[in-house]
Amino acid sequence: MPKFFSQEWIEKFVEAVNANEEYANAAKDWEGDFLFVVEPDEELEKPMYAYIDLYHGKAREGYVVEDPSQVNAAFEFRGKFSNWKKLLAGEIDPIKGLVTRKFTLKGNMAMVMRYAKAAKLLVECTKQVETEF
C-alpha cells in the first residue's frame, strides 16, 4: 500500500483521475495545476506537498514537491494531516470542509465555481487510492 503523499501514492492518484470518465467530462475545459499541501499537526512533523498538473479532463503529471517555492501552481488546496485522513475516509464532505475552513483553496474562484463538480470528483479520486498513513 503506498504511503500517503509518496511518489507512488501520487502516481496512483494520477491513474485514478485518468481512469475517471465522469471527471474527464466535467473538467473537459479545465486548465490549471494544483499544489496539494498537508499541514503538520500532532501526528505529522513536517508539511508534505504534491504537485498535479490538470489539463482538459486529464492529469498530465504528478510528483512530490520538497520545496513549494519551486512550483507556481494556479491552485493550492491545503489542510491539516488529520483532516486529510478524514477526507480520504469520507468523513468530511470536501465542500463542507472548505466552508468550515478545515481546508483552504486558493486560486481563481470564478473558475472553481464553474467546475465545482470536477473539483469534488477530483477529491473523490483520492479515496480510490489505497493509502497507508
Next chain:
Amino acid sequence: MWWFASPRIAFGEDALEFLESLEGKFFVVTDSNLVKSGVVEKAVKHLRGEIEIFDGVEPDPSFEIVEEAVAVARTFQPDYVVGIGGGSSLDVAKGVRIIYENPHLNPEEISPWTDVEEKGVKLILIPTASGSGSEASNAIVLTKKDEDRKIASVHPRIMADYAIVDPEMVKDLPERVAVFTGLDALSHAIDAYVSAWKNDFTDGICIQACKLLFTYLPRACKDRSDREAVERVHNAATLAGLAIGSSQAGLSHSLGHSIGGVLHIPHGFACGICLPYTTKYYSRFALEYYEELAYHLGIQAKKEEAVDELVKKIKTLLADLNVPDNLKGIFKEYGIGEEEFYDNLKRLVYNASTDNTVLTLADIPSEEDFEKLFIHAFEGKDVDF
C-alpha cells in the same frame, strides 16, 4: 460540523412596520415594474432616512447588474441595502452588500470559502413573491450571460440581517406568478428534505413548508384576497428558503437551473414541473426520506408505493394550478417547440450535470441518466429506468 443560519424574520400582517425602528441611509435594490406598480412604495414609506432607489434589476440577473448597482451605492454610501422583489432583486441586493463591502472582490469569485470583510452595512430583504426564499437563505444565483449559465454560490455574508415577510407585499401578485413562485418553494422544501446535507435543523422546516404549500397554494393562487392562504404560502416560501440555506437545493434545481439558463422559462415552472420526475428518479438514493416525507403529508403507503403516491400528489397539485405536468406543455406556452428542446438537449444535460446543486446529491447521476430525465420530463413519461 455544519451550520443553520437565519436572518431575524418579521412575518405576518404589519411586519413592514418593523422598518420604522431602523434609521440611516437606505439603498433600495429593485426592478422598475415593482416601482411602477406601487409595490416598492408599500415598503419604502416605512423607511426613516435618506433613500436611493436602484430599479435596474432584470429577470435572471447577471453579474454585471450587481456591479452596476454597487457603482451607484458607492456614491450614496448606504447604512442599509434593502432588496425588494422576487428572487432576482433579492439576489442582486445580496451581491451588492458583499461587493460594496469588498470592492476588490469580483462577484464571480464569491465561493463559499471566500474571505470577506464585514463593514457593518446591514442587508434587509423584502420578498414580493412567495417562492425563492432568497430572503432567508445564504445562496445567490446570478447569470453568466455569455455562457447562458446560472451560477449558484453560497456564503455566510450573503445571509440577510433582516427578512420582512409581510403578506401585504404579495397581495396583488398575478395568479401565474403566484403559481410558479409557489412551485419553486415546493421544490426547495422537497429537495432540501432529501439532500445529502439534510439535517435535524431543516427536516421539520421542510415538512411544514410542504404541508402549507400542498394545503394553501391552490387557494392562494385562485384568490389573492384569501388572506389566510396568501399569508401561509408566504411563510412557507421563507421556511423553504431557510431549509435550502443549510441543506441546499437538489436535483429538481440541477434540471431547473439548466432549463432556465438555456431556454429562459420561469425558474419555478422549470423546477416544479421536473419535480415528479426527479422525485421518482432520486428515490433510488433516498427512499427512506421520501417515504418519511410522504407519511407527514398524509400518505399511508410504504416504500416505492409511497414515492409513487407522492409523485401523484405533486402532479395533482400541478393540475389544480393549471400547470402542465410535462416540459413539452410548458415550453409550448413560451413558444419553445420540440425541435428547439432536442436541439438544446446536449447543452441542457451538460449544464445540469455540472450545476453546483449536484454536489449535495447522495450520488451524481450520469449524463445518460440526466438525458433520460430530461426526455421523460419533456414527454411526460413516468420514470421507469
